[in-house]
Amino acid sequence: MDERQREAELLRQHGLFIRENCYYATGDDDEEPSRISNFIMEPLFHIEDENNGTRIFRMRNTYNICRVIELRESELCSLNSFQQKVGSVGNYVWLAKIDKLNRVKEYLYSKTDTAERVRKLGWNSAEGFFAFGNGILIDGTFRKVDDLGIVRGINGKAYYIPAMSKIYIHNPEIFQFERLMVHENRSGLKLYDYVEQLMEVFGENATVAFCYLLSTLFRDIIFRRTRHFPILNLFGEKGTGKTTLATSLQAFFLYGVDPPNLGVTSVLAMNDRVSQAVNTLVVLDEYKNDLDIRKIAYLKGLWGGGGQTKKNTGTDGMAAQTIVSTGVVLCGQDKPTQDMALYTRVLFLAFCKTSFSQKEKSRYEDLVALCNLGLTHLP
Numbered sequence: 001m002d003e004r005q006r007e008a009e010l011l012r013q014h015g016l017f018i019r020e021n022c023y024y025a026t027g028d029d030d031e032e033p034s035r036i037s038n039f040i041m042e043p044l045f046h047i048e049d050e051n052n053g054t055r056i057f058r059m060r061n062t063y064n065i066c067r068v069i070e071l072r073e074s075e076l077c078s079l080n081s082f083q084q085k086v087g088s089v090g091n092y093v094w095l096a097k098i099d100k101l102n103r104v105k106e107y108l109y110s111k112t113d114t115a116e117r118v119r120k121l122g123w124n125s126a127e128g129f130f131a132f133g134n135g136i137l138i139d140g141t142f143r144k145v146d147d148l149g150i151v152r153g154i155n156g157k158a159y160y161i162p163a164m165s166k167i168y169i170h171n172p173e174i175f176q177f178e179r180l181m182v183h184e185n186r187s188g189l190k191l192y193d194y195v196e197q198l199m200e201v202f203g204e205n206a207t208v209a210f211c212y213l214l215s216t217l218f219r220d221i222i223f224r225r226t227r228h229f230p231i232l233n234l235f236g237e238k239g240t241g242k243t244t245l246a247t248s249l250q251a252f253f254l255y256g257v258d259p260p261n262l263g264v265t266s267v268l269a270m271n272d273r274v275s276q277a278v279n280t281l282v283v284l285d286e287y288k289n290d291l292d293i294r295k296i297a298y299l300k301g302l303w304g305g306g307g308q309t310k311k312n313t314g315t316d317g318m319a320a321q322t323i324v325s326t327g328v329v330l331c332g333q334d335k336p337t338q339d340m341a342l343y344t345r346v347l348f349l350a351f352c353k354t355s356f357s358q359k360e361k362s363r364y365e366d367l368v369a370l371c372n373l374g375l376t377h378l379p
Helices: 003-013 073-077 079-088 098-109 176-180 191-202 204-216 219-226 242-250 267-274 293-302 358-371
Strands: 016-019 022-025 039-048 054-061 066-072 114-117 121-124 129-132 135-138 141-144 150-154 157-160 231-236 280-287 306-311 319-323 326-332 346-351
Touching (some): 016 098, 022 039, 022 098, 039 157, 066 073, 066 079, 191 204, 191 358, 204 219, 204 231, 204 280, 204 326, 242 280, 242 326, 242 358, 267 280, 267 293
Parallel strands (some): 039 114, 114 157, 231 346, 280 326
Antiparallel strands (some): 016 022, 039 054, 129 135, 135 141, 150 157, 306 319
């Protein structure tokens, strides 16, 4: 039996057949077969999730027009939601009741491969890889996602990173962070040369800052042992280069992005930022001692790995605390003395030099240009 015959037999077992890219359901007894859609679906991947998994399909209608769509399991269990979702992407019409949809689902599910969603970028200790928005780095080799956002053949599994999927390519409002944290090697720079340039520009401060960067790569191990992880504080007058040093370190993970200004950033946004990736580094800029006391209290909590407490709407609705999973660099003109608890939880690096020679300025500009190309290939 060839592939086409096996497919026809599988459809027949579920009371279905296909004609002109439409599903037909066979009737009971002497009833005539009825057309139940003007499209067919090819299952591409099932994305595992204990709460509400998703499935990726390629839909082809009777006019031979294709679309790739990601459907939540809840949308496949509700006739109205399913009809609305497939109709939203084009001329894809479902004509039958839920029982016929369940027939098609059973047929499609029986031949669907499974992929695991990468929930957080950065280090995945369980599987031993480092995830970026555009692929996975494992054993020194970078495996880029395909056009669906799938990386295959990692520890015998497939993984799903949706940020670069063609499904969402025309929606710039989602996966904004994931689209920034991407792996590229455009500079050709070696790690030793980068550190040498960093120290030429920032001196001893660069030594401590780079050591802090290395520690963030092992933050999970350090935190398990000590139950805390310090904040690196770069403070000094405007124009001393403190924020540039911080963003030079951040360029190991994402680049070309201005750090959030604490004066206008909400606690909720801060919380999202420090919990989006694992064993990476986050820069928070413009710290001042007159910040809202709630923001200072939140910064204090980062030392102990505690984020914001909020209601968990995805499961049982009980309160849950966000897990902080990054190192944090705090930049500003003020030394954080407003709250002594915060003062004792930071590592201080002072910046006081505001006048620079032409040679020093040239070195600084060269370093900034390199960092703007990205350093994600260096770790």
